Amino acid sequence: MFFLICVICGYINMNYTYGPVPSRRLGLSLGVDILPFKTCTIDCIYCQLGRTSDLTIERKSFFPKEEILAEVVLVAAQTNPDYITFSGSGEPTLNADIGWLIREIKTQTGKKVAALTNSSLLWMPQVRSELMEADLVVPSLDASTQEAWRKINRPHPDLDFKRMIEGLVTFSNEFSGELWVEILFVKGINDSPEHVESLFSILSRMRHTKVQLNTVVRPPSEKSALALSYKELEAIAQKLPPDTEAVLPYRKSGKQVSAHGHKELILAAIARRPMTIKQIEQSLGIPPERSKAALEALITENKAAVSLHGGEDFYEAKQ
Numbered sequence: 001m002f003f004l005i006c007v008i009c010g011y012i013n014m015n016y017t018y019g020p021v022p023s024r025r026l027g028l029s030l031g032v033d034i035l036p037f038k039t040c041t042i043d044c045i046y047c048q049l050g051r052t053s054d055l056t057i058e059r060k061s062f063f064p065k066e067e068i069l070a071e072v073v074l075v076a077a078q079t080n081p082d083y084i085t086f087s088g089s090g091e092p093t094l095n096a097d098i099g100w101l102i103r104e105i106k107t108q109t110g111k112k113v114a115a116l117t118n119s120s121l122l123w124m125p126q127v128r129s130e131l132m133e134a135d136l137v138v139p140s141l142d143a144s145t146q147e148a149w150r151k152i153n154r155p156h157p158d159l160d161f162k163r164m165i166e167g168l169v170t171f172s173n174e175f176s177g178e179l180w181v182e183i184l185f186v187k188g189i190n191d192s193p194e195h196v197e198s199l200f201s202i203l204s205r206m207r208h209t210k211v212q213l214n215t216v217v218r219p220p221s222e223k224s225a226l227a228l229s230y231k232e233l234e235a236i237a238q239k240l241p242p243d244t245e246a247v248l249p250y251r252k253s254g255k256q257v258s259a260h261g262h263k264e265l266i267l268a269a270i271a272r273r274p275m276t277i278k279q280i281e282q283s284l285g286i287p288p289e290r291s292k293a294a295l296e297a298l299i300t301e302n303k304a305a306v307s308l309h310g311g312e313d314f315y316e317a318k319q
């Protein structure tokens with residue numbers, strides 16, 4: 001095993017887990033990242049992690065699955081999250097061990113497991129079957145036409161739009177857990193009335209427990225990816241099925257996680273996704289004045305950078 005545990009305070013040097021972070025959707029969520037950075041089947045223009053460096057549809061075991069499981073079990077016991085969530089720096093279903101991991105994590109932690117997916121591999125029966133044991137699956141559906149899909153999600157050339165949609169529809173009707181469809185809107189690309197209408201047609205063929213509308217809330221891969229206002233999202237929600245809701249920018253959680261080695265914790269968190277000082281406070285429990293000092297030190301050491309998005313400073317780790 002490669003993770004390190006501090007014998008004094010129990011702090012764990014995490015390779016596959018991050019957080020728990022207060023999620024807008026899941027309460028306190030312990031993230032599990034089972035892919036090398038930016039290994040994905042698509043290359044979304046709104047991706048907060050930058051361009052996809054390994055655009056692939058080849059499923060494989062990227063890391064020893066027993067090592068991932070051992071770390072998740074240990075961190076979950078220490079942090080008591082509401083959900084253990086497969087997400088992170090790429091498409092989780094590319095990892096061929098995801099089915100085994102979902103099963104073992106549920107058995108060994110007794111926690112609920114969620115999986116986020118961009119839906120691109122749901123046409124594979126094996127992938128659908130591996131996600132069956134999750135308590136919650138959050139598949140993305142940003143595009144209802146091939147043209148919009150190419151513009152917003154920039155898929156691997158071997159992926160087929162119709163096959164992807166059929167896989168998503170089939171999965172939604174086979175899966176008996178919670179299914180929250182996420183649609184991310186980018187101004188001028190997938191927010192036209194015609195496009196929203198065809199999204200409605202696809203959604204009406206699916207079984208879903210919730211449809212959540214989102215927009216570009218963190219610095220995107222392409223500066224041209226512009227956000228909609230909350231009011232615009234709400235107007236679109238009115239045209240979609242009744243279980244649709246526009247997601248508010250951020251919700252506060254009462255739970256906090258203890259901090260140890262602020263600089264290291266913050267660096268690990270902003271290596272996963274860009275964050276504001278407020279989000280660092282909410283997710284790691286580090287007071288703003290301390291995170292500010294730590295971030296300034298990280299910038300001086302050339303380990304982090306800051307960029308302005310939507311009127312807020314977002315900090316991210318330099319790769």
Ligand code: SF4
Pocket residue numbers: 040041042043044046047048049052088089090091118
């Ligand atoms: S947003 Fe998710 S699905 Fe899209 S490129 Fe980034 S990691 Fe892949």
